[in-house]
Amino acid sequence: MGPYLMRFHIRDLEQFTGVKAHTIRVWERRYGLLKPDRTDTNIRTYDLDELKTILNVAFLNQHGHKISRIAAMSPEERERMVRETAQGEPTPEGILNTLVVAMLGFDETVFERTCDEHEQQHGFRSLVEDVLVKLMERIGILWQSSAICPAQEHFVSNLMRQRLIVNTARLQPASGTGALNVLYLPEDEIHELGLLYLNYLLRANGQRTIYLGQSVPQSDLRQVVTLYGSAIRFITLLVVRPAPEDAKAYLAQLREAMPEDRVSFVAAGLTVRHIPQKEAPRGVLLLPDLNAVIAELVGPR
Numbered sequence: 436m437g438p439y440l441m442r443f444h445i446r447d448l449e450q451f452t453g454v455k456a457h458t459i460r461v462w463e464r465r466y467g468l469l470k471p472d473r474t475d476t477n478i479r480t481y482d483l484d485e486l487k488t489i490l491n492v493a494f495l496n497q498h499g500h501k502i503s504r505i506a507a508m509s510p511e512e513r514e515r516m517v518r519e520t521a522q523g524e525p526t527p528e529g530i531l532n533t534l535v536v537a538m539l540g541f542d543e544t545v546f547e548r549t550c551d552e553h554e555q556q557h558g559f560r561s562l563v564e565d566v567l568v569k570l571m572e573r574i575g576i577l578w579q580s581s582a583i584c585p586a587q588e589h590f591v592s593n594l595m596r597q598r599l600i601v602n603t604a605r606l607q608p609a610s611g612t613g614a615l616n617v618l619y620l621p622e623d624e625i626h627e628l629g630l631l632y633l634n635y636l637l638r639a640n641g642q643r644t645i646y647l648g649q650s651v652p653q654s655d656l657r658q659v660v661t662l663y664g665s666a667i668r669f670i671t672l673l674v675v676r677p678a679p680e681d682a683k684a685y686l687a688q689l690r691e692a693m694p695e696d697r698v699s700f701v702a703a704g705l706t707v708r709h710i711p712q713k714e715a716p717r718g719v720l721l722l723p724d725l726n727a728v729i730a731e732l733v734g735p736r
Contacts, residue, residue, distance in 0.1 A: 443483075444480060451535060452493040453493065459489060466503070468492060469489065487536055490535070490536060491514060491517050492506075492513065530566055531569060534546060534591075538574070538591045570591070574588055596627075599631040602635055606635070609642055610643070614666040615668070616668050616670055617645045617656070617659055618644060618646050618647065619647035619651040619655075619671055620649045621650070621653075622651065622652055622676065624673065625650060626675065630670075630671075633732075633733075636732075642732075645659070653692050656689075657692050665697065666697045667699070668698075669693075671702050672725060673702060673704035675706070698718065701720045701722065701732070703724055703727060704723075
């Protein structure tokens, strides 16, 4: 049995639920809510059903139900009350817990239904910024603690990617005389969810875009400049590549390869966050993260 998915340590339950390990142990000992196995070294381990149990217990307890009453319910009663509570007043934490459980079980139906319900009530932008961004942050924490496997992270990322592409495809391409926004990631950079969402927002805002996607060489960018004679704004999000120590040189190469005044650049992300704006090449705007890019180019909701 592998290190992921099938068995969890108490620190994993703490990360998933936000409930302190001490409290989980109290609930386990006093109310018998969990029945962990123990390793040869006497370390508690929990299975997926027990993780679902503690998620449901934590959700109901956070919504005002006494732990003694929750413990007296059958698992089926707890699940029914969670559904009723979530339907009556869906909270961000409840939605996140539902999506995390869907991820762990590779349950596409639950994942999509939960996203659909939130999008119908609050809109697509709220779904992305209030739910999916927070889900990716939660996944990052779980990844660091080895509580999830790569397949689970890829499963969720691809469901998000599909939703972003579908919603963007529903928009009519903008026409007009404004600058053309060309969105791309540099070579060896593959983290494109933020860039896909930015493409959606720009199009929804009536701006013209060309989406080039992952790992685009500078020579391809130069071809766009050659083929298109009006103002162009290249937009990129740098998560891993180029490395921070190479970021300045990369920006300088961009400017040197495309020196025309009609060409400008917006670069944001971890690898350029340390560079002061005054040290950026001419026509290159540096921003710390995706939220700053959205504020600069799109504006508030």
